[in-house]
Amino acid sequence: MPTYFNRDIFLQVSKEQVVLWNVREHRQYSIDSAHAKRLVELALESASLDASNPIDEALLNGGAISNAPYPPESWGWDALARIFHIGTSDIPQPSPPTSGAQWANSNLAACANAAKHPIPPARDTTRGDSLRLPPPDVMRLQTASFWECCKTRSTCREFTSKPTDLQDVSTVLYGSLAFLRERTENVHPSVPSSINNRRTSPSGGGLNASEAYVVFQNVAGAPSGLFHYNPISHTLGCIKHSLSPDWLSYALSDQYFSRELGFGVFLAGRLDRMWWKYPHSRAYRVSLLDIGHLSQTFLLCATACGLHTWLSGAFRDREVRTQLLIQDDGEQPLFFVGAGHGTGDELDPERRAILSNSESIGASP
Numbered sequence: 001m002p003t004y005f006n007r008d009i010f011l012q013v014s015k016e017q018v019v020l021w022n023v024r025e026h027r028q029y030s031i032d033s034a035h036a037k038r039l040v041e042l043a044l045e046s047a048s049l050d051a052s053n054p055i056d057e058a059l060l061n062g063g064a065i066s067n068a069p070y071p072p073e074s075w076g077w078d079a080l081a082r083i084f085h086i087g088t089s090d091i092p093q094p095s096p097p098t099s100g101a102q103w104a105n106s107n108l109a110a111c112a113n114a115a116k117h118p119i120p121p122a123r124d125t126t127r128g129d130s131l132r133l134p135p136p137d138v139m140r141l142q143t144a145s146f147w148e149c150c151k152t153r154s155t156c157r158e159f160t161s162k163p164t165d166l167q168d169v170s171t172v173l174y175g176s177l178a179f180l181r182e183r184t185e186n187v188h189p190s191v192p193s194s195i196n197n198r199r200t201s202p203s204g205g206g207l208n209a210s211e212a213y214v215v216f217q218n219v220a221g222a223p224s225g226l227f228h229y230n231p232i233s234h235t236l237g238c239i240k241h242s243l244s245p246d247w248l249s250y251a252l253s254d255q256y257f258s259r260e261l262g263f264g265v266f267l268a269g270r271l272d273r274m275w276w277k278y279p280h281s282r283a284y285r286v287s288l289l290d291i292g293h294l295s296q297t298f299l300l301c302a303t304a305c306g307l308h309t310w311l312s313g314a315f316r317d318r319e320v321r322t323q324l325l326i327q328d329d330g331e332q333p334l335f336f337v338g339a340g341h342g343t344g345d346e347l348d349p350e351r352r353a354i355l356s357n358s359e360s361i362g363a364s365p
């Protein structure tokens with residue numbers, strides 16, 4: 001009899017344990033060696049299914065395998081992305097609320113439960129060297145037309161050698177990443193002070209589970225280097241003085257045109273702060289979305305300051321973590337945004353040269 005394998009099942013092998021995950025059902029089962037061996041055997045000899053064999057019967061009844069084909073699927077990526085997507089969809093609710101009051105009670109109880117332990121603190125780089133930023137020109141952001149910024153923001157892949165003004169850097173960082181005192185003052189007094197900071201972008205659970213690492217390449221009157229942005233004091237804690245001119249483009253997976261950016265920011269998710277409140281891996285989605293919100297606000301603020309912008313999901317993770325001195329798994333760089341003076345061209349010069357004789361271009365990177 002042929003064997004069909006449930007696509008929602010995967011085996012996790014660890015010391016003295018084989019765990020069978022059913023990602024759709026959000027269930028994990030520890031299985032013994034007889035069942036684990038038989039599953040492997042069936043995978044290699046799928047025609048050997050025997051419903052009268054008690055182990056095969058248990059695997060069939062448990063839904064790990066079937067003797068009939070599963071419905072076809074249209075998933076386009078590999079198993080890893082599927083496991084993540086399905087495994088973080090439709091999280092079971094043991095006792096769904098039947099009224100607003102019940103929802104409110106269980107929400108407040110979950111918050112109180114998280115608050116029993118302190119939230120992992122934000123990264124502190126205030127003890128080392130720091131770089132003072134000039135006061136941000138908030139009027140610049142206030143007077144820029146929101147709609148004009150939305151319309152003119154675009155991805156530029158050709159930057160010039162004109163240095164970026166340090167005050168523009170300060171304004172962009174303040175506008176997109178600083179904790180705004182005026183917002184914090186309005187947060188409900190029941191919110192613990194460890195999570196009552198607010199930025200111009202929303203953040204999942206109000207946790208501000210992110211850090212910003214600033215790269216200076218061509219900023220007027222400032223050395224090149226890597227810094228950590230402190231969103232409370234609006235200062236930059238120095239991580240690395242002076243950078244090789246090629247480091248950023250190497251870190252950004254060889255996207256060579258990033259060499260001319262004035263400055264940029266690696267946005268890192270603080271997964272440990274997410275874990276503090278949200279134990280389910282669905283919160284990984286929230287981490288990515290947090291960073292996406294910060295990214296767009298950064299790009300709009302930079303546009304309001306008359307800068308050209310670029311962004312990248314592609315980078316060398318290990319290299320970036322190493323240079324930013326990030327050691328803990330609870331923090332992960334997730335995205336890069338950059339700005340400077342450019343031509344506004346969406347195509348970098350090298351591709352322009354190649355394409356100058358051809359007629360069309362495929363999908364953008």
Ligand SMILES: Cc1cc2nc3c(=O)[nH]c(=O)nc-3n(C[C@H](O)[C@H](O)[C@H](O)COP(=O)(O)O)c2cc1C
Pocket residue numbers: 153154155156157255311312313314346364365
């Ligand atoms: C999540 C995300 C990742 C991106 N990654 C890259 C990248 O690695 N390199 C790049 O040159 N552009 C990248 N882009 C920019 C897109 O190619 C660009 O936004 C798109 O072509 C639309 O153009 P526009 O930004 O001018 O509207 C990324 C954009 C987003 C939203």
